[in-house]
Amino acid sequence: MLFIQTIIVTTAVFLNPNVYDGISIVNVQIENPTQLLLLREGGARSLTCFDQAGETPMLLDEASIKQIKKLGIKFNIIETNIDERIRRFDQLREEARNNRLGGWYSDYKTWGEVNIKLQALEDGAPDIATTFIVGQTHEGRDIHGIRISAPGNxxxxxxxxxxxxxxxxxWVAVMVPTYAAEHLVEGWSNDPEVQTYLETTEVIIVPIVNPDGYEFTYAPGGDRYWRKNRRNNSGSCEGVDLNRNWDYDWNGGDSTSTSTCSDIYVGPNVFSEPETQAMRDLINTLPNLVSHVDFHSYSQLILEPWASSNNPPPRVNIVKALSSSMSEAIAGVHGETYVAGTGGDLLYLADGVFPDWTTNGGSLSYTIELRPTGSPGFELPPGEIIPTCEESYAAVKAMLQFVNQPLTFSFPNGVPQFADQGSVVEFPMHIESIFDEPIDTNTTTLHVRFGNNGTFATRHISQNLDDSFTVELPTSFCDLEGEYWFSVATQDGLTVRYPAGEEVLRVSIATTARQWNMDQNPNWTMEGQWGWGAPTGGGGSYGNPDPTSGATGNNVLGYNLNGDYQNNLSETYLTTETVDLSDRTNTQLQFKRYLNVEQPVYDHASVSVRAGNGSWSTVWSNQSTIEDDQWQTVAYDISSVADAQPEVQIRWTMGTTDSAWTYSGWNIDDIEILSSGGAGVVGDINCDGVINVTDILLVVGGWGPCNNHCAQDVIPDGTINVLDLLHVIGNW
Ligand SMILES: [Zn+2]
Structure with a gap:
């Protein structure tokens, strides 16, 4: 829903930013970067770290509010008394300080307090921790850092x-690196993992790159919502956005401004600021910088490079493997989701940012946006400082672990959860050396077994011409879960296993509980323009038009088989008959999808499931714009709702939609409900549930090499031999 306007919003520069009289916090529905630019030129300030589409809290005066009303931009005033809001937050902080439940981390700490903390860390462990001064600011403050590594050279x-x-x-982006410093220092005496990392790695931590700005957010007469440093621009406005001042696509026009009053002012030249110069000079003395995190708040994101373009970064598979490893580590602490992705995917582009510069220098670099996901934004309650620090420290450790392993495995299409029995499932795998330790591709091995005991068969995986690998994973003939893992050696002879440690990957045998191929009308409950029949290739005023046939056969279930969904649609349902899954476990919904829908700030498509008359639980909803131009298979785990239930229903929803931009909506074909019982018996050949002389005779009768995959090959190494015989006998 693009909004093109060439109107200039009337100027309302905040001459005195510490006075919020007449200014409100307004949630503005941002539709494109140009809108933000126009609003900023009018003096508006965005209360987010990075720009993106959707509801954006902004500081606006009354004139600007009138203007956006006139322009037809959607908005919602959420706070008219900002001083009161700040007072309430101060009260929360005071209570937290009095409770002291989080010790030093009970409340946010000033620049001076953080410096004292860093000094105390050094004093307590001078053999591993050394504080240092990175440089000085415009106002003459020192930027403090700490280096942590095992004793020795x-x-x-x-x-x-x-x-x-x-x-x-x-503010929370100060607490997190300080907490990491403290826990790495402590970990040296009590955490074997940290000990290992510090033997091989030097960790450099700078909690406050922008002390002048930070102090200004606490100062009486300062501004709680100050973002930039405190450069005197010799005019009405101070400050440069340090995270736009780096020498990578500096002043490139994406989320940048050359206006001194803008919150995203790039500075008079590249590296014009003492703070960015000091950090640059520090990094230039780090010849082995392998990775970097620049902490910010808020939104709960792990932003991969590049911020400034949609091009893939160098070593993209490794970049993605590390961000997922950090995201998983974070989720493992308090269950919080930090979405990993490129800046360009998740946000508007931004030029001249710090991690792009270190990426360009060869480091694996990220921006981590800390808690919360949205409101209350920068006013993260003090009680959440500790949990935010704990989960971020898990990401810090995940990064240290990652850069200390020689290579990484990645699976561009993921790994299969379900497969047909007796099949060989193919999927792509990449193995890449993280630094300079080449892989011995002759040693790439799949280890697989059926069930949860016995020897793992080994199968060599040869490399494709494009350097990728194609895994050929055999599955059990008798409804047994497969367990598997991979190994490969470096040319130095170090063997690496995936997954790490003792963990294995698992694949279940799918059996079809129900299926509908749409050759006949299933006569389900269809509201609005939901219908059964042949799609006609209509619609597509945005995104792609409908297909012209089903994924198989001519017919589909779809929302408006002849074109786009409507504007201002309410939730409109397609609901299945009730399905009996009372004897089913590990149920999964699979179907073919051809869907076009705008991003969920505006338009919605979803799938839900319920048992009996219970409430509907959402299985999937669009998290971005979806523009399918071919049929694709999607599968969702519905076991928590549907397993062992006699009356299960699935529901597809079109809507709600907003007042502009229409897409062609849902087309659905080949719906299946899959389940897996895992009822097989280890070592059973003929799947009769017992191991007896018949199974022995089958093994003997099939003796010899087995092309591809055979039932008698219960240790699936490709040969029917004594190993299989012993496995059968061993499970007698
Ligand atoms: Zn930020």
Whole structure:
């Protein structure tokens, strides 16, 4: 829903930013970067770290509110008394300080307090922790850092940088790197993992890159919502956005401004600021910098490079493997989701940012946006400081672990959860050396067994011409879950296993509980323009038109078989008959999808499931714009709702939609409900549930090499031999 306007919003520059009189916090529905630019030129300030589409809290005066009303931009005033809002937050902080439940981390800490903390860490462990001054600011403050590594000569060790607070108002982004420093120092005496990392790695932490701005957010007469540093621009407005001042696509026009009053002012030249110069000079003394995190708040994102373009970064598979490993580590602590993805995928592009510069220098670099996901934004309640620090520290450790392993496995299409019995499932795999330790591709091996005991068969995986690997995973003939893992050696002879440690991957045998191929009308409950029949290739005023046939056969279930969905649609349902799954476990819904829908700020498509008259639980909803131009198979785990239930229903929803931009909506074909019982018996050949002389005779009768995959090959190494015989006998 593009909004094209060439109107200039009337100027309302905030001459005195510490006075919020007449200014409100307004949620503005941002539809494109141009809108934000226009609003900023009118003096508006966005209360987010990065720009993106959708509901954006902004500081607006009354004139600007009138203007956006006139322009037809959707908005919602959420706070008219900002001083009162700040007072309420101060009260929360005071209570937290009095409770002291989180010790030092009970409340946010000033620049001075953080410096004292860093000094105390060094004093408590001078053999591993050394504080240092990175440089000075415009106002003459020192930027403090700390280096942490095992005693001895650190030369040649890998170097990893964590920093916080380029942006002054993002207070929790100060607490997180400080917490990481404290726990790495402590970990040296009580955490074997940390001990291992510090032997090989030097960790450099700079909690506050922007001390002047940070102090200004606390100062009487300052501004709680100050973002930039405090450069005197010799005019009405101070400050440069440090995270736009780096020498990578500096002043490139994506979320940048050359207006001194803008919150995203790039500065008079590249690296014009003492703070960015100091950090640059520090990094230039780190010859082995392998990875970097720049902490910000808020939104709960792990942003991969590039911020400034949609091009893939160098070593893209490794970049993605590390961000998923950090995201999983974070989720493992308090269950919070930090979405990993590129800046360009998740946000508007932004030029001249710090991690793009370190990426360009060869480091694996990320921006982590900390808690919360949205409101209350920068006012994260003090009680959430500790949990935010805990989960972020897990990401810090995940990064240290990652850069200390020689290579990484990745699976562009994921790994299969379900497969047909007796099949060989093919899926792509990449193995890449993270640094300079080449892989011995002759050693790439799949280890697989059926059930949960006995020897793992080994199968060599040969490399494709494009350097990828194609895994050929055999599955059990008798409804047994498969367990598998991979190994490969480096040319130095070090063997690496995936998954790490003792973990294995699992694949279940799918059996079809019900299926509908849409050759006949299933006569389900269809509201609005839901219908059964042949799609006609209509619609597509945005996105792609409908298909012209089903995935198989001519017919589908679809929303408006002849074109787009409507504007201002309410939730409109397609609901299945009730399905009896009372004897089923591990149920999964699979279907073919051809869907076009705008991003969920505006338009919605979803799938839900319920048992009996219970409430509907959402299985899937669009998290972005979807523009299918071919049929694709999608599958969702519905076991928590549907397993062992006699009356299960599935529901597809079209809507709600907003007042502009229409897409061609849902087309659905070949719906299946799959389940797996795992009822097989280990070592059973003929799947009769017992192991007896018949099974022995089958093994003997099939003796010899087995092309592809055979039932008698119960240790699936490709040969029917004594191993299989012993496995059958062993499970007698
Ligand atoms: Zn930020």
């Amino acid at each position: 650190t030369e040649g060790r890998k170097q990893v940088l964590f920093n916080g607070c380029q942006h002054a108002r993002e």
